[in-house]
Amino acid sequence: MRARGAETARVLRGLLHLYPVLFAMERHSNCTSSSSENGVLDVKPLRSLAPMFPAPFGFNAITQSTVPPFVRVTPFGSSPAGSDSSYPSGVPPAFPPFSFHKAPNQKPMNPDPVSVATHVGDAHVAMTPGANGSLRASPLSTSAKTPTSGTFWTPSATNVSIDEDEFPSLDDNMPASGRKTKRAGRRGSNQAGSSGTDVKRKRPNKSLNTELPLLPSSSNHPRESVEIVLMTYDALRRRLLQLDEAKDVNRRQDLKAGAIMAGKDLKANAGKRIGPVPGVEIGDIFYFRFEMCLIGLHAPSMAGIDYMTASFSDKDEPVAICIVSAGGYENEDDDVDVLIYSGQGGSGKHDKKQPDDQKLERGNLALERSLHRKNQIRVVRSTKDVSCPTGKIYIYDGLYKIDDSWVEKGKTGFNIFKYKLLREPGQPDGIAVWKMIQKWKENPSSRGRVILPDISSGAENIPVCLINDVDDERGPNHFVYVTTVKYLRHTTSMKPLEGCMCLSVCLPGDTNCFCAQQNDGDLPYNSMGLLVRRKPLIYECSVSCQCSFNCRNRVTQKGIRLHFEVFRTKDRGWGLRSWDPIRAGTFICEYAGEVISKTRVEDDGEEDEYIFQAMYLGEKASRWNCGPELLEDPDINNSNEVFRPFPITISAKNSGNIARFMNHSCSPNVFWQPVLYDHGDEDYPHIMFFAIKHIPPMTELTYDYGLHGDEAGQQEIGTGFMSQRAKKCLCGSPNCQGYFG
DNA sequence: GTGTACTCAAAATT
DNA sequence: CAATTTTGAGTACA
Numbered sequence: 001m002r003a004r005g006a007e008t009a010r011v012l013r014g015l016l017h018l019y020p021v022l023f024a025m026e027r028h029s030n031c032t033s034s035s036s037e038n039g040v041l042d043v044k045p046l047r048s049l050a051p052m053f054p055a056p057f058g059f060n061a062i063t064q065s066t067v068p069p070f071v072r073v074t075p076f077g078s079s080p081a082g083s084d085s086s087y088p089s090g091v092p093p094a095f096p097p098f099s100f101h102k103a104p105n106q107k108p109m110n111p112d113p114v115s116v117a118t119h120v121g122d123a124h125v126a127m128t129p130g131a132n133g134s135l136r137a138s139p140l141s142t143s144a145k146t147p148t149s150g151t152f153w154t155p156s157a158t159n160v161s162i163d164e165d166e167f168p169s170l171d172d173n174m175p176a177s178g179r180k181t182k183r184a185g186r187r188g189s190n191q192a193g194s195s196g197t198d199v200k201r202k203r204p205n206k207s208l209n210t211e212l213p214l215l216p217s218s219s220n221h222p223r224e225s226v227e228i229v230l231m232t233y234d235a236l237r238r239r240l241l242q243l244d245e246a247k248d249v250n251r252r253q254d255l256k257a258g259a260i261m262a263g264k265d266l267k268a269n270a271g272k273r274i275g276p277v278p279g280v281e282i283g284d285i286f287y288f289r290f291e292m293c294l295i296g297l298h299a300p301s302m303a304g305i306d307y308m309t310a311s312f313s314d315k316d317e318p319v320a321i322c323i324v325s326a327g328g329y330e331n332e333d334d335d336v337d338v339l340i341y342s343g344q345g346g347s348g349k350h351d352k353k354q355p356d357d358q359k360l361e362r363g364n365l366a367l368e369r370s371l372h373r374k375n376q377i378r379v380v381r382s383t384k385d386v387s388c389p390t391g392k393i394y395i396y397d398g399l400y401k402i403d404d405s406w407v408e409k410g411k412t413g414f415n416i417f418k419y420k421l422l423r424e425p426g427q428p429d430g431i432a433v434w435k436m437i438q439k440w441k442e443n444p445s446s447r448g449r450v451i452l453p454d455i456s457s458g459a460e461n462i463p464v465c466l467i468n469d470v471d472d473e474r475g476p477n478h479f480v481y482v483t484t485v486k487y488l489r490h491t492t493s494m495k496p497l498e499g500c501m502c503l504s505v506c507l508p509g510d511t512n513c514f515c516a517q518q519n520d521g522d523l524p525y526n527s528m529g530l531l532v533r534r535k536p537l538i539y540e541c542s543v544s545c546q547c548s549f550n551c552r553n554r555v556t557q558k559g560i561r562l563h564f565e566v567f568r569t570k571d572r573g574w575g576l577r578s579w580d581p582i583r584a585g586t587f588i589c590e591y592a593g594e595v596i597s598k599t600r601v602e603d604d605g606e607e608d609e610y611i612f613q614a615m616y617l618g619e620k621a622s623r624w625n626c627g628p629e630l631l632e633d634p635d636i637n638n639s640n641e642v643f644r645p646f647p648i649t650i651s652a653k654n655s656g657n658i659a660r661f662m663n664h665s666c667s668p669n670v671f672w673q674p675v676l677y678d679h680g681d682e683d684y685p686h687i688m689f690f691a692i693k694h695i696p697p698m699t700e701l702t703y704d705y706g707l708h709g710d711e712a713g714q715q716e717i718g719t720g721f722m723s724q725r726a727k728k729c730l731c732g733s734p735n736c737q738g739y740f741g
Numbered sequence: 742g743t744g745t746a747c748t749c750a751a752a753a754t755t
Numbered sequence: 756c757a758a759t760t761t762t763g764a765g766t767a768c769a
Contacts (some may be wrong), residue, residue, distance in 0.1 A: 187754070250752065250753075251752075252751065252752070254750085254751070254752085255750090255751085288750085288751085289749095289750060289751090290750090300747095300748065301748085301750075302747085302748045302749080302750055302751095303747070303748035303749075304748075304749040305748090305749090324749060324750090325749070326749045326750090327749065328748090328749025328750095329749055333750085341749095342749085344747085344749075345747080345748085347749095362747075362748090363748090382749085390752085391751085391752090392750090459750090487754085669744095
């Protein structure tokens, strides 16, 4: 329609050219099998449960005979479509082995026939004719026409949609005329894009931004797409907050960032679907409702019930697809497998405060229909954010089905609909992890298999326990626990930092603050102490400053703030994880140890597995700042920083802290950032780690050691010095590079 | 296509 | 501090 065809074709060609991987969809799943070593019971798949085989476009096995095959393509994966990942995050099995009755961490392995059969079976039963009527998801709105399963994120390209006419609704049984399409078949979804003629974009593209380095460079894995969207969103939101703080206004950066993202079609999993969302795993956490909108988990920006019209064999009906239980109503959610959820409405209209009976409409009606259709419903639960008592954390808790519903009188005396939801069996723990940790915190002795309650022996602000619930290792080799790096010279003899003259605390927007000036004019952390943008070097306030220790420009110098544990991994020695949820941008820890000279590295480098060199940042970290680019903020674009390596080399072999236990991953959740606070030698900064993304509790913390994918590095494998250190990577992430340094 | 009512937000304010 | 007000975005639906 319209004369947009040519432009669309051009855009698509451009995108094809730029991002060929986006259009290569063939993938096979690595099913995750749980070993039952030691005869452990409870075989269960890891975090991603459903997706056992690829169904890239969310074809729903639509078999309506009057419709030409492959014509009706909906993005709604009511089939077990979804991610094909075993470790979508690439982060080693986030499934925590703290429960001793369960199988410990797993590597991707051959499919476990049992769990595959079970899950496919489950999904099938729900969706197949015969059981409860066949379930065909159908679009509610035009925006749902995206013929993808969300395998990509959607930088415009995946919003390629087929012309409306080619999607007769199920009701108008057969299109009037001329509605046969050229669709070749399943793999044709994106070929349709390349043909250009029968394709149009869903909505005018406000800005293509193809020049932005935002796209996943080496992966078309849905997990990657979701992560990129979330990382970009949060970077943008943090930057907007920083700008607002400097102007002393504060208004909903979450919505502003979300509007910008949505306006540029930077979303994943466009369109609604029943069941799992590709790239979203049980246990994933969110700090804003908008995050869940952008990745296709829960579309409404405020409402708690997400629903869509689905087609059953007899008729179309609204069914609920996702609910958020966040304390707004009288729910019961103490049980990890049962949720009593209240319907919506009745709490008083916008203008009138008067409560009222709830009505069987909207979300309530959809929930009621879901009770009868027995479709899976995603559930998001919430908890209070410990680090920010005014805030909430949303936890994706997996799939449930409605078991019962009734009406009862609420506290105000008016009728409320109640729905009893039961968690589908066989899923990894979601909220259960949180409840478990809560118990540990109340009663530390309930955390079993503790080897040492605090490996820092009191050196850290918070104890760091040592845990092994995998094998019989009693702990790492001896080392001295230190909390910071030890330089070759004492810091007092190093070049000093110049301080600021701010009284009390440094304030954003104060152009006179010398420390802000050093950091390109902004305070590097926001009021919550989160890093706003990665920088070549951060200057924190120091002893030379007039400001107090409470100044917000003192973050990393105060030491760790999270409850960590060093734990035994299944196949990678010791690892590090946290009992606390970690928000993107949070300071994790320093790389402590001794600064050593290059010559010493070469002398005995091969024996030292605890060396840190500031030579390689990692791809994720390089993209961490990309959100603000969307603002087209000239300030930022000019500062287009190139990564600069530092000559510093730190060994944590003999002395170190928790950082020495952080393993490598090609899909890391942590990156390093140079910081100065106690001296001014720019070649020898402190190496501080920050969270790349929101990290659920008990998820292993990893960073990218480098070498992989690096051409120089590759060449060095098997030859020079580096060859001694290059190791086969066991990170298990879908875009694993095979080796790391 | 347009307008509007509705909503388990999130911050600011009282 | 808790309760309340304010400003909201996306969606369904008229």
